[in-house]
Amino acid sequence: MYNLRLYLDHATTAAAHSENPEPLINKRRSMADVTYPCYIQRKDASGNWYWIYYARNGEEIARSSESYKSRNDCERSIELIKNSKDHPVYYYN
Template identity: 55%
Template sequence: MTEVKYPCYWQKKDGRGQWYWIYYAKNAEPIARSSESYIHKSDCTHSVSLMKGSSGDPLSLSNGKRLMSQTLPSPEGTD
């Protein structure tokens, strides 16, 4: 069996047999989970792709005012 390397996304099935993902940080702690479950694994994989592609999106405050107008720095090793 292959050793898991962190950080990473894991795709799993819930009790209803639907797919969801969890993002694990470098320390192997879960820090994010998909907000919904998916009937098809391909839809779950697409959701992970959307998350991976959003790293350059601006960060906003909860009141809708933009906190940063620049992109966030890339995580280590993803440039």
């Protein structure tokens, strides 16, 4: 299920705790460095960005409903989702 050649941005490494940590923003990581839960950003066949959210068990549970021309717009979409945790949830029968 996992492609070891896939790279993503992931900011939790031991380097963050070293004396001279290297910048972690926009750092490319291999799938072996992934910890769950997490968001993974990828490009589609058209070269647009989208995100996938993986649960603690590594299963994909959400995906962006659109793709984005810029990675910054994709990141902004992730932030909107993260900040919606206190929004109401409605149920329609």
